[in-house]
Amino acid sequence: AQKVTQAQTEISVVEKEDVTLDCVYETRDTTYYLFWYKQPPSGELVFLIRRNSFDEQNEISGRYSWNFQKSTSSFNFTITASQVVDSAVYFCALVVHRDDKIIFGKGTRLHILP
């Protein structure tokens, strides 16, 4: 069975600090896809990134970076120089190749304090 674990339920940091959101996934499939979605207070789900299991290259997009490590089954998300607008719930998610439904983690609620 597939599973996504986000152990951090809630994190609060002061603006401009860096923050890392942890994600650990479980699957026996060798081909899978990992995602991060952002859910701001308005409620919508905003796609941030997709990674396939064959691409372990880390990615940076502005203040956002992602660290994918198959050896530890982790796909962590770092926000550098956080801003108040980054306050949201962040979901890590998994799709396996033989399936098409998204398995979401429980989310991490991030508070960026001014």
Next chain:
Amino acid sequence: EPEVTQTPSHQVTQMGQEVILRCVPISNHLYFYWYRQILGQKVEFLVSFYNNEISEKSEIFDDQFSVERPDGSNFTLKIRSTKLEDSAMYFCAGQGLAAQETQYFGPGTRLLVL
């Protein structure tokens, strides 16, 4: 940039009533999904739909639920006789031509059953 739209944004209904949630996916998407998120909880898969039929459904998606794409654009979720526990945010998502592409979500419909 094309986006998924959902109507209504909010719906309040009495227990036992039927509700229809509507979604207009991005025009070139072929795979469609409904997910739900009970307040404060994670996003859960309900059903996937491809080629005018259900391709997969979760345990949540019982006989009270149905989906259809009546006119080739709208994608609807019907709950025949709502229960209190159906209160949740319902998200529609769509995916492009290739399997396991990124799913893009609509803004959600917040359903409250009284």
